[in-house]
Amino acid sequence: MENNRTPILELKDVKTYFRVPRGVLKAVNGVSLTIYKGETVGLVGESGCGKSTLGKTIMRLYRPDEGQVLFEGKDIWSYRKKEKKEYTKNVQMIFQDPYACLDPLSVVSDIVAEGMKIHKMYSKAELENRVLELLGMVGLNRDHASRFPHEFSGGQRQRIGIARALSLEPKLIVCDEPISALDVSIQAQVVNLLKRLQKEMGLSYLFVTHDLSMVRQISNRIAVMYLGSLVEIADSEDIYSKNYHPYTRALLSAIPIADPAVERERKRILLQGDVPSPVNLPEGCNFCNRCPYAGEECRKKKPELRQMEPGHLVACHRAGKI
Amino acid sequence: MENKKILEVRDLVVSFDTFQGSVQAVRGVSWYLNRKETIAIVGESGCGKTVTIQTVVGLNPKKNGSVKGGEVLFEGKNLLDLTPKQMRKVQGNQLSIIFQDPFTYLNPTMTVGEQIMEPYLQHHAVSREEARQKAIEILKLISLPSPEENMKRYPHQLSGGMRQRIMIAMALICSPRIVFADEPTTALDVTIQAQIIELMNSLKEKIDTSIVLITHDMGVVANMADRIYVMYAGQIVEHGDSDTVFHRPKHPYTWGLLNSVPRLDKKVADDLYSIPGTPPDLIEPPKGCAFAARCPYAMNICRTSQPPRIEFEEKEHYASCWLNHPECIRRRGPVRREGASDGK
Structure with a gap:
């Protein structure tokens, strides 16, 4: 399994900066990550x-200041016109807010069909069938096709967004917090749907979220990000059982467990303060001002990602010692 | 106290x-x-x-x-x-x-x-x-x-x-x-x-x-x-102190709610449990139990009459569900909650 995986998307030291009045906002500050075919990476x-900036950099909405984004081995910023169009078909996005991402003046069938029309994928007659087929795939039916977005609940709207993303038969879908606006029981429905579609169509996902408990249900690997850099990458289960980075630990310990008896016994690592501003980053490790273990070295030198175990990368000077 | x-x-x-x-x-x-x-x-x-x-x-x-x-x-x-x-x-x-x-x-x-x-x-x-x-x-x-x-x-x-x-x-x-x-x-x-x-x-x-x-x-x-009231479609369907509701819930909606939360201290299930369907329309609420349409354990009576409030042995623990009625003889559903794989 490990050896015959083909990468679909490779990020090589990607840096996306924004110029703001106070200086340079380093939103993405040197991220390297590979997504393989048929895999889900949780970010x-x-x-x-x-x-989210990283997600949009992958979507070719932001041009990285440094580094490369390779899709199937080719830099997405070296594309010619035709390839550019092809890329917008191969990579799709599912957005966070199901209320804001659907055109309120279009009916569902038009929303789902728009991409296919632009790419001239089907004839008019075929198109209608295809829309109904897509709606069926995400658990909506014929009646829903002629309704407007405001007639749907949050979970149903998210399904419309998923149908729209699937319509172009993409290879990679960037899911930007697709479930955080939904109720718990509906979240489970959407996650199960995404998992089923992946199995049927061999999709790859980049699943961007802040919810560590839900992302575990869908991801093969998880990358933990802090202030523009990845601090830990590992197989999904290892993040929960064999984590090394103090930030990963704090993040996990902050998640409440739905059981009062367990909670009473649990010791919690409370992080002090907020995330510092990404405009003027600390010189050493980004996390050092909130880290309970920070030492001299951490304040001076930025740690690089290094391998702790096969496939398990951690950016921390003190990993393994704490 | x-x-x-x-x-x-x-x-x-x-x-x-x-x-x-x-x-x-x-x-x-x-x-x-x-x-x-x-x-x-x-x-x-x-x-x-x-x-x-x-x-x-x-x-x-x-x-x-x-x-x-x-x-x-x-x-x-x-x-x-x-x-x-x-x-x-x-x-x-x-x-x-x-x-x-x-x-x-x-x-x-x-x-x-x-x-x-x-x-x-x-x-x-x-x-x-x-x-x-x-x-x-x-x-x-x-x-x-x-x-x-x-x-x-x-x-x-x-x-x-x-x-x-x-x-x-x-x-x-x-x-x-x-x-x-x-x-x-x-x-x-x-x-x-x-x-x-x-x-x-x-x-x-x-x-x-x-x-x-x-x-x-x-x-x-x-x-x-300290205590929990579980609410569904405009009504309280279960009440009890925190431990009771989490460990000995009696209403299928409470089971569903608890099961659809992924837990970090439990193994990953193949499929997350999710409550099927959506809450009812409150302009015309259903005649029987409001949860019946989404409930995997619904019986005939659930669709026709409102369930009464039934009290249990723990202090002030009650739930409104026909499954707990003494005349319900073939009681289905999980007796105790066990991870996220229960349910159907």
Whole structure:
């Protein structure tokens, strides 16, 4: 399994900066990550850590200041016109807010059909059948096709967004917090749907979220991001059982467990303060001002990702010693 | 253990008149709150939990929302009988509320210091300087760094966690008897959420207040609540103390809610349990049990008659479900909850 995986998307030291009045906002600050075919990578971090910017950099919406984004081996910024169009078909996005991402003036069938029309994928007659087929795949039916977005609940809207993403038969879908606006029981429905579709169509997902407990249900590997850099990458289960980075540990320990008896016994690592501003980053490790283990070295030198075990990367000077 | 009821809601019925018909948002809800206690009202969006507390604190618009019955007893008075002027003396003073989204509820054109002082100036005959001192005191209590500095700032200059602390400070400055917290942590990151939960739990002791928590996050409930009311389609379907509801739930909706939460301390199941379908339309609520259409254990009787409230051996534990009725002979469904793989 390990050897015959083919990468679909490779990020090589990607840096996406924004110029703001106070200086340079380093939203994504040197991220390297590979997503393989048929795999789900969970990208986890708090708000403002740059995870959505990274998602949009992959979507070719932001041009990275440095580094490369390779899709099936080719740099997406070296594309010619035709390839560019092809790329917008191969990579799709599912958005966070199911209320904001659907055109309120279009009916569902038009929303789902729009991409296919642009790419001239079907004739008019075929198109209608295809829309109904897609709606069926995500658990909606014929009656829903002629309704407007406001007639649906949050979970149903998210399904419309998923149908729209699937319509172009993409190879990779960037899911930007697809479930955080939904109720718990509906979240489970959407996650199960995404898992089923992946099995049927061999999709790859980048699942961007701040919810460490839900992302575990769908991801093969998880990357933890803090202030623009990845701090830990590992197989999904290893993040929960054999984690090394103090930030990963704090993040896990902050998640409440739905059981009062367990909670009473649990010791919690409470992080002090908020995430610092990404405009003026600390010189050493980004996490050092909130880290309970930070030492002299951490304040001076930025740690690089290094391998602790096969496939398990950690960016921490003190990993393994704490 | 002092068990003094300070707030009691009895058979509250609230509906909203719309063009389609009247939406029966709250259909006969009763609950109470003891001193220094935290209760949680749990349920999905649209189950009526927010409408319930908005009615209690008198925030329900009179225009098309109307209280059709019931009473809200606070210190011997029925709050629903008070005139708006009398009610304003209670609001923000003895009863206060923390809203879900701190950014929309703070005034963007006022410094946060002004906003924290406002309720105190409103309810007490004090000078601005005294109010300022009080605000600083309360900000120190909730451990906001450099309170004097931060009071001069505007909401957009603060982070989400700090804004939520400002909301909490506004709610606490008059030392209220009861704080209503409507999804106080859903808009926050997990690490900040953990800080806020810790803070709210410690405040209960520090300033002698009771908390009514409204949320759909069972993890937050497990950390804060003494007792739990589970609400579905405008009714309370189960009540009990926290341990009972989490470990010996009796209503299929509670099973569903608990099972659809992925747990970090359990193995990953193949498929997450999810409650099928969506909540019923409250313009025409179903004749029988409101949950029957989504319930994997529904019987014939569930679709025709409302289930009665059935009490269990634990103190004040009850659930409204026909499965628990003594005449239900072939009882189906999980006896005990076991991870996320139960259910169907």
